[in-house]
Amino acid sequence: MSAQMDLEQNSKVKAKKPKKESSLWGDALSRILKSKTSFIGLMIILLLIVVAVLAPVLAPYHPIDDGSIIDRYQPPSAEHWLGTDQLGRDILSRIIYGARISIKIGVIAVGIAFVVGTLLGGIAGYIGRWVDNVIMRIIDIMMAFPSILLAIAMVAILGKSLTNAMIAVGIVGVPQFARIVRSTVLSIKEKEFVESARASGVKNGRILMRHVLPNCMAPIIVQATLSVGTAILDAAGLSFLGLGAQGATPEWGVMLSDGRAALQTSPWVITFPGLAIFLVVLGFNLFGDGLRDALDPRLKQ
Amino acid sequence: MEQEPILQVENLHTHFFTKSGVVKAVDGVSFDIKPGETLGIVGESGSGKSITAMSIMRLIKDPPGKIVDGRVLFKGENLLEKSKKEMRSIRGNQISMVFQDPMTSLNPVFTVEKQMVETIQTHRKVSKKEAIDRAVELLDLVGIPSARSRLKSYPHEFSGGMRQRVMIALALSCDPEVLIADEPTTALDVTIQAQILELLERLQKELGMAIVMITHDLGVVAEVCDRVMVMYAGKPVEFSEVTELFDHPKHPYTWGLMSSIPQIKNRQDRLEAISGLPPDLRDLPQGCSFAPRCKHAMDKCHEVDPAFREHIPAHHVRCLLYEEKEEVTT
Amino acid sequence: MSNLLEVKNLKKHFPIKKGAIFPKQVGAVKAVDGVSFHVRKGETLGLVGESGCGKSTTGRAILNLIQPSEGEVIYKGEDISHYKGEKLRKLRQDIQIIFQDPYASLNPRMTVEQIIAEPMRAFGTPKKEREEKIDYLLDVVGLSSYHKHRYPHEFSGGQRQRIGIARALTLDPELIICDEPVSALDVSIQAQVINLMEDLQKEFDLTFIFIAHDLSVVHHISDRVAVMYLGEIVEVGEVEELYANPKHPYTQALLSAIPEADPHLKRDRMVLEGDLPSPSNPPAGCKFHTRCPFAEEICRTEHPELKDVSTGDHQAACHLVKEVVGSNG
Amino acid sequence: ACSGESTSSENPDDSSDQSNEEDNSSNNNDGNSDENASEGSGKDTLVFGRGADSKQLDPSKVTDGESIYVTQQIYDQLVTYEQDSTEVKPALATDWKTSDDGTVWTFTLREGVKFHDGTSFEAEDVVYNFERWTKSKDYIYYGYMFGGHEDGLIEKVEAVDEYTVKFTLKEPNAPFIQTLAMPPFGIASPDAIEKHGENYFKNPVGTGPFKFESWTRGDRIELSRNDDFWGQKAGVKNLTFRVIPDNGARFMELQSGSIDLMLGLNPQDLEPAENADGLQVFRRPSMNVGYMAMNTDKEGPLADRKVRQAINLAVDKKELIKLFEGLGKSAKNPMPPSLWGYNDDIDPYGYDVEKAKTLLAEAGYGDGIDITLYTMPNPRPYMPQPKVTAQAIQQMLKEANINVEIVENDWETHLEVTQNGEHDMALLGWTGDNGDPDNFLYVLLDKDNAKVGSAGNIAFYKNDEVHDLLKSAQSEMEQSKRAEKYKKAQEIIHKDAPWLPIAHTTPPLVGKDNIKGYVPHATGSEKLHTITFE
Amino acid sequence: MLNYIIRRLVMLIPVLLGVSILTFSMIHMIPGDPARSMLGTKANEKALTELREELGLNDPYLVQYGKFLGDLAQGDLGTSFKTKAPVSDELESRLPATIELTLFAMAIAMVVGVLAGVISAVKQYSWFDNLSMTGALFGVSIPIFWLGLMMIWLFSVKLGWLPASGRLSSGVEIEAITHFYLLDSILTLNWSGFADVFKHLLMPGVALATIPMAIIALMTRSSMLEVMNQDYIRTADAKGLATYLVVFQHALKNAFLPVLTVIGLQFGFLLGGAVLTETIFSWPGIGRFVLQSILARDYPVVQSTILVIAVIFVFVNLITDILYKYIDPRISLD
Numbered sequence A: 001m002s003a004q005m006d007l008e009q010n011s012k013v014k015a016k017k018p019k020k021e022s023s024l025w026g027d028a029l030s031r032i033l034k035s036k037t038s039f040i041g042l043m044i045i046l047l048l049i050v051v052a053v054l055a056p057v058l059a060p061y062h063p064i065d066d067g068s069i070i071d072r073y074q075p076p077s078a079e080h081w082l083g084t085d086q087l088g089r090d091i092l093s094r095i096i097y098g099a100r101i102s103i104k105i106g107v108i109a110v111g112i113a114f115v116v117g118t119l120l121g122g123i124a125g126y127i128g129r130w131v132d133n134v135i136m137r138i139i140d141i142m143m144a145f146p147s148i149l150l151a152i153a154m155v156a157i158l159g160k161s162l163t164n165a166m167i168a169v170g171i172v173g174v175p176q177f178a179r180i181v182r183s184t185v186l187s188i189k190e191k192e193f194v195e196s197a198r199a200s201g202v203k204n205g206r207i208l209m210r211h212v213l214p215n216c217m218a219p220i221i222v223q224a225t226l227s228v229g230t231a232i233l234d235a236a237g238l239s240f241l242g243l244g245a246q247g248a249t250p251e252w253g254v255m256l257s258d259g260r261a262a263l264q265t266s267p268w269v270i271t272f273p274g275l276a277i278f279l280v281v282l283g284f285n286l287f288g289d290g291l292r293d294a295l296d297p298r299l300k301q
Numbered sequence B: 001m002e003q004e005p006i007l008q009v010e011n012l013h014t015h016f017f018t019k020s021g022v023v024k025a026v027d028g029v030s031f032d033i034k035p036g037e038t039l040g041i042v043g044e045s046g047s048g049k050s051i052t053a054m055s056i057m058r059l060i061k062d063p064p065g066k067i068v069d070g071r072v073l074f075k076g077e078n079l080l081e082k083s084k085k086e087m088r089s090i091r092g093n094q095i096s097m098v099f100q101d102p103m104t105s106l107n108p109v110f111t112v113e114k115q116m117v118e119t120i121q122t123h124r125k126v127s128k129k130e131a132i133d134r135a136v137e138l139l140d141l142v143g144i145p146s147a148r149s150r151l152k153s154y155p156h157e158f159s160g161g162m163r164q165r166v167m168i169a170l171a172l173s174c175d176p177e178v179l180i181a182d183e184p185t186t187a188l189d190v191t192i193q194a195q196i197l198e199l200l201e202r203l204q205k206e207l208g209m210a211i212v213m214i215t216h217d218l219g220v221v222a223e224v225c226d227r228v229m230v231m232y233a234g235k236p237v238e239f240s241e242v243t244e245l246f247d248h249p250k251h252p253y254t255w256g257l258m259s260s261i262p263q264i265k266n267r268q269d270r271l272e273a274i275s276g277l278p279p280d281l282r283d284l285p286q287g288c289s290f291a292p293r294c295k296h297a298m299d300k301c302h303e304v305d306p307a308f309r310e311h312i313p314a315h316h317v318r319c320l321l322y323e324e325k326e327e328v329t330t
Numbered sequence C: 001m002s003n004l005l006e007v008k009n010l011k012k013h014f015p016i017k018k019g020a021i022f023p024k025q026v027g028a029v030k031a032v033d034g035v036s037f038h039v040r041k042g043e044t045l046g047l048v049g050e051s052g053c054g055k056s057t058t059g060r061a062i063l064n065l066i067q068p069s070e071g072e073v074i075y076k077g078e079d080i081s082h083y084k085g086e087k088l089r090k091l092r093q094d095i096q097i098i099f100q101d102p103y104a105s106l107n108p109r110m111t112v113e114q115i116i117a118e119p120m121r122a123f124g125t126p127k128k129e130r131e132e133k134i135d136y137l138l139d140v141v142g143l144s145s146y147h148k149h150r151y152p153h154e155f156s157g158g159q160r161q162r163i164g165i166a167r168a169l170t171l172d173p174e175l176i177i178c179d180e181p182v183s184a185l186d187v188s189i190q191a192q193v194i195n196l197m198e199d200l201q202k203e204f205d206l207t208f209i210f211i212a213h214d215l216s217v218v219h220h221i222s223d224r225v226a227v228m229y230l231g232e233i234v235e236v237g238e239v240e241e242l243y244a245n246p247k248h249p250y251t252q253a254l255l256s257a258i259p260e261a262d263p264h265l266k267r268d269r270m271v272l273e274g275d276l277p278s279p280s281n282p283p284a285g286c287k288f289h290t291r292c293p294f295a296e297e298i299c300r301t302e303h304p305e306l307k308d309v310s311t312g313d314h315q316a317a318c319h320l321v322k323e324v325v326g327s328n329g
Numbered sequence D: 001a002c003s004g005e006s007t008s009s010e011n012p013d014d015s016s017d018q019s020n021e022e023d024n025s026s027n028n029n030d031g032n033s034d035e036n037a038s039e040g041s042g043k044d045t046l047v048f049g050r051g052a053d054s055k056q057l058d059p060s061k062v063t064d065g066e067s068i069y070v071t072q073q074i075y076d077q078l079v080t081y082e083q084d085s086t087e088v089k090p091a092l093a094t095d096w097k098t099s100d101d102g103t104v105w106t107f108t109l110r111e112g113v114k115f116h117d118g119t120s121f122e123a124e125d126v127v128y129n130f131e132r133w134t135k136s137k138d139y140i141y142y143g144y145m146f147g148g149h150e151d152g153l154i155e156k157v158e159a160v161d162e163y164t165v166k167f168t169l170k171e172p173n174a175p176f177i178q179t180l181a182m183p184p185f186g187i188a189s190p191d192a193i194e195k196h197g198e199n200y201f202k203n204p205v206g207t208g209p210f211k212f213e214s215w216t217r218g219d220r221i222e223l224s225r226n227d228d229f230w231g232q233k234a235g236v237k238n239l240t241f242r243v244i245p246d247n248g249a250r251f252m253e254l255q256s257g258s259i260d261l262m263l264g265l266n267p268q269d270l271e272p273a274e275n276a277d278g279l280q281v282f283r284r285p286s287m288n289v290g291y292m293a294m295n296t297d298k299e300g301p302l303a304d305r306k307v308r309q310a311i312n313l314a315v316d317k318k319e320l321i322k323l324f325e326g327l328g329k330s331a332k333n334p335m336p337p338s339l340w341g342y343n344d345d346i347d348p349y350g351y352d353v354e355k356a357k358t359l360l361a362e363a364g365y366g367d368g369i370d371i372t373l374y375t376m377p378n379p380r381p382y383m384p385q386p387k388v389t390a391q392a393i394q395q396m397l398k399e400a401n402i403n404v405e406i407v408e409n410d411w412e413t414h415l416e417v418t419q420n421g422e423h424d425m426a427l428l429g430w431t432g433d434n435g436d437p438d439n440f441l442y443v444l445l446d447k448d449n450a451k452v453g454s455a456g457n458i459a460f461y462k463n464d465e466v467h468d469l470l471k472s473a474q475s476e477m478e479q480s481k482r483a484e485k486y487k488k489a490q491e492i493i494h495k496d497a498p499w500l501p502i503a504h505t506t507p508p509l510v511g512k513d514n515i516k517g518y519v520p521h522a523t524g525s526e527k528l529h530t531i532t533f534e
Numbered sequence E: 001m002l003n004y005i006i007r008r009l010v011m012l013i014p015v016l017l018g019v020s021i022l023t024f025s026m027i028h029m030i031p032g033d034p035a036r037s038m039l040g041t042k043a044n045e046k047a048l049t050e051l052r053e054e055l056g057l058n059d060p061y062l063v064q065y066g067k068f069l070g071d072l073a074q075g076d077l078g079t080s081f082k083t084k085a086p087v088s089d090e091l092e093s094r095l096p097a098t099i100e101l102t103l104f105a106m107a108i109a110m111v112v113g114v115l116a117g118v119i120s121a122v123k124q125y126s127w128f129d130n131l132s133m134t135g136a137l138f139g140v141s142i143p144i145f146w147l148g149l150m151m152i153w154l155f156s157v158k159l160g161w162l163p164a165s166g167r168l169s170s171g172v173e174i175e176a177i178t179h180f181y182l183l184d185s186i187l188t189l190n191w192s193g194f195a196d197v198f199k200h201l202l203m204p205g206v207a208l209a210t211i212p213m214a215i216i217a218l219m220t221r222s223s224m225l226e227v228m229n230q231d232y233i234r235t236a237d238a239k240g241l242a243t244y245l246v247v248f249q250h251a252l253k254n255a256f257l258p259v260l261t262v263i264g265l266q267f268g269f270l271l272g273g274a275v276l277t278e279t280i281f282s283w284p285g286i287g288r289f290v291l292q293s294i295l296a297r298d299y300p301v302v303q304s305t306i307l308v309i310a311v312i313f314v315f316v317n318l319i320t321d322i323l324y325k326y327i328d329p330r331i332s333l334d
């Protein structure tokens, strides 16, 4: 980071910036932009963000308040592009507002898994010995527990709500992060450049922060990106089971679950929220996949 | 030396078509080898030695690789025109290959027996029992003690040197006429390297096959080869008898190579290093590829790519220094 | 000449553990098993031996990158093998290391500048001084200062090795342990790096421990050479003396195994049978007896000690070589 | 919009073969069918689709309708309801007498009745069953209807002779005979109970029209015809109950022909069901009420009657009932009109947002109020779409400046928190047990039942006048006098408006139209032996 | 080998103990009273207290847990609060139902996934590769509950090809021997039954298989690509082996190792993933049952069933580890 700070202090150096940015991440970005699939993924994610931010502008109706029972189950029309649901609410508007929730799910759930998992995995990997043993046994136990049941139980404990579903999905994701981080830390720890930092008298904390962790980031970031997709799916699954978002919340899983009764008579009610979930998850998967390829050390040379 | 060459490579070009450009890995290689002869190919890493060998075997992955030009004549027949099936019956049978890294060149999940029997049965119509007997015979030949009981072992249960012996036994299983050894000793320790080189020499004497020995170690070349081809950036730069090459190296790259290695016999104060880096094969300099690193480079060298010529009988060089006046010596 | 470093009976045994819940030690890899030697100021000591014989472990144990199991490492008269914490860190200014793998030994997330600055930063060199020094060192190792904002993956192996060397030089060390610094490089590049190292040694008055398995390189660069076999030093001596007059059968075999780049030379190789035994279960007596063509009964039972074998500075550990008394140190 | 033109009802051909009932949907099946020959009148298995599995097949131990629906086929009670009303008629007892003080009931039993295990039915068996039910708290309904186990309503049960049983009650109880007709009081074979011990619950033996064959948990229960049944023998040879949890899926199964009759239809599917060829819709007479209770006990706006009335006025029940898709009738009283004692003279509140606002303003809430509405996620018989209903109420009350926050809990939690009175408003409902008004009004709105923590009265409505009326009706034996009291009580309740009564549903059942003789009963569990295939 | 298995089994004990503690404490942390769940709308205070006492809910947690373990040691999985039936009874047909579905899905996922992965790798960048990898990416992105609904809509409602729910059509009799109907129908040579069971398995099986199939395909492809670049494959080619031998023996056997690990893990996810699939396809299995039991706080059912699932999961992992050793001789089991 220091290099960047230097750079900001001294704006004259900015001329050299392009050189600097030919870093690993810079390379990765250009590689992602070159790959068709990950570019599509990136576009979907950007679209999702734009839709979420501009939801009040984009949505033709209010997702909860507008609509009345009289207009229920209207098929797609000029007025309601994607039709209306069981309470006569505009499905398009609900999907648009649902984008906000999806982002929230992605950020919170993956955030929890990321922070807790990285911490546990990092500690286990870096300290080793019995600490490693204890942490990894706990992780083993969590892994032996069917994840969706773990999430369900957690929601049952915490109470049914979207937030709790996100927390549950996040906790369920912890073992994966912990394992990845641990194994990466273990392998990085043994790398010669870490040894050479030690041989140069660099202090332990700095070794961890500057030498070990930054080099663990690639697989973690990839995992995080891919996890966003999974988290959205899992949260939607919980909502579908009635354990996630509640009531009138325009969450896509809830929309699916609520619309399910009309499967035969008004299939659009479940078709579009399902497509929305699919598209967003696909976006994150495509992007994560591209990111993985772009950051693959074997491709670096 | 009056024999017909068993294998002749003519003007071979193998290119890799990658996203970032065309890699001209082999760019006009020609040589020949006679039965019973050992031909050395030396050159730096990335100079195209392995790709040359793989092209002969037609093992280049397509895409991205492609043999774009040239002929590979084995007993007068162009291998590049053979069908895949015909080629398979030649590989491992009449021409076989030993690779650099014995640690990774054997399939870790199969026993040595399976890997050997499989090869024998691919090319010979024999029963499994006969194939096993043959395998034992081969392992004996390469000097693996208590061969029969070791057949059931997996590769990881052997040491590096033994694995390389197994590789050689595998390559020999169908009495090949040409054995291509791609840096067979580079990954090994000197004492083990000595064992393997000794073994190869002995086997050649006993079985009389032609060996193409790829290496970057001039020492190995001097010890085992009859003739040598020096490669640089995908092109042959010098080709002659081994004594001739060591006594009268012609190409400046060969000179550099020779003075780069520290010699025990006469300790130099300072090594004559070749300056600079090998060129990027996607973007070769104009003219002679070696010119940018060549101490003797003339202006012309940066413009004209010299031809590979037999300036002296049985001694080919690719260098402008010899195009007009032949008198330059070391 | 004075001894800058003296290693006495250095041992490093890696425990072999079994059991996942309650691991217990069931054996040890005796990677380094009683190594003693000394290095004089300003000289280059070559350390050769086959793969896995414990060369790197010795180097790391000297630096205390791995804690030695036993023995003393006396640097400038002080045993540094038990240094810990800040004391050990301070020592880093004096002894540095260069690694074999130019790809793995540079942090891929740091620019060249940061990499070279890292040791100075650790010892609190002011920024200005750091920058000057970086430019200077880059120049010294033959790189340009415009390289300093680049990342390691943008360099070739030889260039990376130069960066590694520059980093090792930042703290003005006295002793540099070079762990096979050229074996991953191509011959033509190898020569460049060797030349560079020789130049630097003169310029900065450095002492090198030069680990390699290439006997010709060691011959070229070293003043004295120690030959290792299975965690022990079997022979050590002045380079010319040792190469011209190897006493230990292993050294002899090693030397005769080097292919000489001279087609006219047709000699009898002394080819050793078999492979290096496992360091977790080394042979009793002389560890070399299993491969030694001259092994006798005593070799199987008694462990030979290093003893003077010629009037020069030349010792070997072999029962079959006569001790020569009256040499010097 | 519906593709389910399934089943071949117009196939009078009789080529029945037991192995051939596999997949009736093959009509739609591109014709690659060689197994769909048998259909129509030859069919002898009735497959009944439902949403959940039975818990146990011992009716005395369960409270869930799913269990009882099955056991009702296996067991008989002493008396039973008429096919089309809650009037009581003879069953295992052919006749009964009450003593003048109303405490002694003497039953004459039917002779020649055999349990499925071959033992014959006698007075001792009745005594055995009733004594068994007093022995443990596990016999939930017994405890609930007769109040406790040792010190309950029934003092003793005696066998006078082989075919005469005498019940002695502690006090006169008007609904007693109605109660005895309830499915949990089916008489089981004592031999079988002794024989199977702990496993009796999965090896039920009664005297009913069907015998138990097998039970695959979570999937199906198979019964077969009891050829020794004392009454009309069953019209089909086999009766299978299948569990298909999702309403939509179950309806599809019906359309595709793999079930014959089903309970629990998504309201959306009613129209397709009615219009589909080959299907018929049955409506179960209503004996329930779905309502929104307003917590009168909680400090705040709802303690004020005007606010509660305003809420009644602000909800457009005509629209709301649309959510029931024709499956229910709008409610104005806490009990269904099918019961005697229903007060039809009451004038419903009607939809008048302005008036509601005025009332709110009068109550001092002119600026509007914020309240919670607790709801459950899963459909109940009296409220097929609780979530949507809640959301619709939310939409409507917004017009009157009442902001509703919906709180959804799973079923068990919903019961708990509402019984604890944590809600402002809550959706709930009640299905009658025995067809007596007491079973609605006393249970749901008497102050006796407004105890925090175990409230049946989750409006926590406490009106002494109502209490007195309901109490005196309990000990009054004459029905017409009782009816008067109940009507009076309904008036008071209407004025106090502790509830927003929503609907009385007539839960639909859909069957193939070759089913004949099926009459759904208000209690929710009728015997199916009257069914035949046309 | 036997030694190893025994050691592994011993090592499972702490993990399973951990799972049981975790389950126990979690289910007891769920707010709400099982007694109330059981009594429903008709609950009154007295009945509640009595029932709690009867169920042992007033005992200290440690006593309750000890009792659970004690019973477990005697092979007693407890008695469901809700149905009052022994848990083992409840699981008797549900567990095989879920396992059958899971195995069926796994079989689909493995066959299709591995085959698609191998072909894609061998024909890298071909239309097949592009198609199947797009398919795989779709597969990991699709919400299976949605896919399930769509499949029902299409294949059951619109086309009427496949049954929408259940394991068996009514009236089809299969003698329950193992409760794995597919197996039972084969054992009893009941071919029409077999066809019926198969039809029922198809949609839920495919829905459940989607994600693992996609993951296996992606994994197999990348693993194959990596292996195909290995020296020993070059050796095999240089020996003149036929291509199918090179691909399906030399490459696949090596490439299968990471795939195997994934399969082992996916099996666990499938067992859990069955919750959604079973809900949609009305599959009378364990998944939906546990879900309902959690919500109803049916402690004994949840505790025992989750433990059973965990046992299956760890056993599957043990088996994959043993298979791993079987395939890869370099792995030493000691």
Ligand SMILES: Nc1ncnc2c1ncn2[C@@H]1O[C@H](COP(=O)(O)OP(=O)(O)OP(=O)(O)O)[C@@H](O)[C@H]1O
Binding pocket: B016, B018, B023, B024, B025, B043, B044, B045, B046, B047, B048, B049, B050, B051, B052, B064, B065, B216, B281
């Ligand atoms: N698949 C490929 N795609 C692109 N370039 C390739 C590919 N394979 C080889 N090359 C390039 O071809 C050139 C020649 O490679 P080759 O393996 O023949 O070198 P070599 O002389 O055998 O070197 P070494 O001594 O390291 O084995 C190298 O520059 C390499 O980068």
Ligand SMILES: Nc1ncnc2c1ncn2[C@@H]1O[C@H](COP(=O)(O)OP(=O)(O)OP(=O)(O)O)[C@@H](O)[C@H]1O
Binding pocket: C014, C029, C030, C031, C032, C049, C050, C051, C052, C053, C054, C055, C056, C057, C058, C213, C279
């Ligand atoms: N951390 C460790 N744990 C266990 N054994 C080790 C460890 N590090 C090294 N060894 C073992 O110690 C022995 C000596 O290793 P070392 O790396 O010192 O050899 P080396 O002479 O440097 O070999 P090379 O020439 O291959 O670098 C080897 O057998 C090695 O397997």
Ligand SMILES: [Mg+2]
Binding pocket: B049, B050, B051, B182, B183
């Ligand atoms: Mg090569």
Ligand SMILES: [Mg+2]
Binding pocket: C055, C056, C057, C179, C180
């Ligand atoms: Mg080393």
